[in-house]
Amino acid sequence: MNARSTYSLSAIFGGSAFVFSCRVTGAALTLFLQIALARWMGAAELGIYIIAFSWCVLLAAVSHLGMTPATLRIIGRALAEVRPGLIWGFAERGGQVVFVVSVTVALSASLLVILLTDRLPGSTAAPFLLAFAAVPLLALISFQGMIAVAFRWFKVAFLPSEVFRPALLFLIVAAIWITTSELNATVVMTVQTSLMFVTAVALFFILRLGLRAEIAPEPSEYETKAWLRIGMPLLLISLFGHYFPEFMVILLGPQIASDQVAIFNASYRLALLIAFGLGAIDSFTAPVAARLFAAKEVNELEAVVRRATKLGFLCSVTAVAVFAVFGRPLLGLFGAEFVVGHGTMMILAAAQLVRSAAGPVMSLMSVTGHQDHCLVVFASALVAAVILVFILVPTYGIHGAAVTVLLVTLGWSTWLHRLVVSQVGIRPSIFHAFARV
Numbered sequence: 477m478n479a480r481s482t483y484s485l486s487a488i489f490g491g492s493a494f495v496f497s498c499r500v501t502g503a504a505l506t507l508f509l510q511i512a513l514a515r516w517m518g519a520a521e522l523g524i525y526i527i528a529f530s531w532c533v534l535l536a537a538v539s540h541l542g543m544t545p546a547t548l549r550i551i552g553r554a555l556a557e558v559r560p561g562l563i564w565g566f567a568e569r570g571g572q573v574v575f576v577v578s579v580t581v582a583l584s585a586s587l588l589v590i591l592l593t594d595r596l597p598g599s600t601a602a603p604f605l606l607a608f609a610a611v612p613l614l615a616l617i618s619f620q621g622m623i624a625v626a627f628r629w630f631k632v633a634f635l636p637s638e639v640f641r642p643a644l645l646f647l648i649v650a651a652i653w654i655t656t657s658e659l660n661a662t663v664v665m666t667v668q669t670s671l672m673f674v675t676a677v678a679l680f681f682i683l684r685l686g687l688r689a690e691i692a693p694e695p696s697e698y699e700t701k702a703w704l705r706i707g708m709p710l711l712l713i714s715l716f717g718h719y720f721p722e723f724m725v726i727l728l729g730p731q732i733a734s735d736q737v738a739i740f741n742a743s744y745r746l747a748l749l750i751a752f753g754l755g756a757i758d759s760f761t762a763p764v765a766a767r768l769f770a771a772k773e774v775n776e777l778e779a780v781v782r783r784a785t786k787l788g789f790l791c792s793v794t795a796v797a798v799f800a801v802f803g804r805p806l807l808g809l810f811g812a813e814f815v816v817g818h819g820t821m822m823i824l825a826a827a828q829l830v831r832s833a834a835g836p837v838m839s840l841m842s843v844t845g846h847q848d849h850c851l852v853v854f855a856s857a858l859v860a861a862v863i864l865v866f867i868l869v870p871t872y873g874i875h876g877a878a879v880t881v882l883l884v885t886l887g888w889s890t891w892l893h894r895l896v897v898s899q900v901g902i903r904p905s906i907f908h909a910f911a912r913v
Contacts, residue, residue: 495755498630498634499755500753502637502638503745503748503749505642505645507746509646510526510738510745510810511809513525514810515811519738519811520735521660522661522738523737523738524600524603525661525664526725526737527726527729527734528606528661530721530723530725531585531722532607532608532610532611532614533719534722535582535608536612536618537711537719539582539611540570540577540618540619541574542704542711543570543574543619545707545842546706547570547619547623547626548766548842548843549706549766549842550562550566550706551563551626552770556771559697560691563687563691564687564697565696565699566703567683569696569698569700571620574612574619575612578611578616581611582608585608589601590605602661603662606662606665607665607669613669613673613675613676616679617636617679620676620680620683621637623683624679624686626763627686628763632682632683636675636682641672644671645668645671649663649664709850712850712851712854712855713841713854715854716838716858720881721741723861724740724861724881728740728865728877732873736873738810738814739813739814739820739874740820742817743817743821743824746806747827750792751828751831753791754788754828754831754832757784758836761839762836763843764780765777768780769900777902781835781904784835784836785832785835785836786906788836789833792833795825796828800822803821803822819875819878820874821878830885830889831889833905834890834892834904835893835904835905836904837895837896840902840904841892841899853888853892854888856887857887857888860887864876865880868880
């Protein structure tokens with residue numbers, strides 16, 4: 477099979493389909509769980525669990541110091557240069573950095589929670605302490621999963637964390653409810669943390685076996701400073717690309733009631749089904765883009781990006797149409813009080829449509845070594861998000877939060893598109909994709 481057929485639209489679709497199916501399955505299981513939790517313990521208690529878990533996800537993302545998003549570029553370069561020692565060194569040192577930093581972050585956050593218990597939603601520290609205990613586990617799961625993605629071991633990367641863990645969480649929590657008829661945020665967070673431990677341990681051994689079979693056993697090479705230099709800018713990119721929903725939930729927590737947080741989160745999670753599709757396409761095309769850019773095959777790189785942009789945009793348009801027609805019944809599954817979030821959901825879906833129209837700009841900047849140019853973009857987006865939330869949410873509630881997401885997404889997507897054109901030398905937007913024959 478030649479390179480062109482390997483990177484064809486059908487190949488991209490086929491490679492993305494498995495990742496998409498895993499992520500959609502995981503998202504569906506998570507949504508089913510949240511629907512069940514909303515009915516079993518109410519929107520207020522669900523809101524507490526969502527805020528605690530959002531802190532876990534965000535702190536875990538910060539704890540890897542950019543090592544996780546830098547993985548594709550570092551391993552891609554090592555594979556291109558045939559340097560197995562560099563891969564062994566990165567897997568070892570990266571894991572050490574992630575573990576030490578995440579434990580430090582978790583302990584610091586736990587101490588702060590103990591001191592500020594009275595100010596927490598529900599005035600209870602238990603769900604938050606459990607969430608912080610899970611921070612090192614989730615950070616290691618993310619780092620190990622990205623190493624698997626770099627080798628295109630998609631089953632290892634996505635099945636344990638995206639499918640098996642949420643499925644088991646749903647089954648165990650359901651069993652607890654059936655048995656006891658009692659459920660709260662602390663119980664759910666306990667089960668979540670336990671499953672993360674099992675997933676992290678399983679991934680560790682599976683990944684080591686895979687690396688031993690794939691990579692020659694050479695002495696480890698360490699370029700820790702260079703890796704951190706690559707990773708730190710990518711950290712900010714990753715926070716906006718993958719963890720912005722959790723960031724928004726945390727911003728909303730002190731400003732609105734926990735039941736409104738739950739409604740916003742339900743609306744956002746449904747809209748993020750679009751982002752799962754875009755992320756699946758990125759997961760397949762990012763390693764390809766890294767290798768094509770390293771080989772200076774710019775024309776082939778642009779062709780791959782053009783096909784990926786078309787696929788992502790068409791899927792996004794279809795999803796927005798589905799949400800417009802079936803959005804209210806979908807939200808109604810959570811309970812009658814959630815239906816009011818339909819307008820919020822449509823604004824959030826529009827934000828994902830804007831993102832798809834710009835093309836895979838975030839991953840392109842990351843894998844081509846231009847991540848430094850993104851610092852000012854996402855620093856500005858972070859400031860804009862905070863300002864807009866404090867301006868819009870007090871007056872417009874969760875609608876104001878959704879508008880914040882839309883405006884911020886429009887801003888950084890447009891800005892990054894212009895950077896890709898000037899720095900990478902290709903035009904990734906949907907307008908250019910359909911303009912080409």
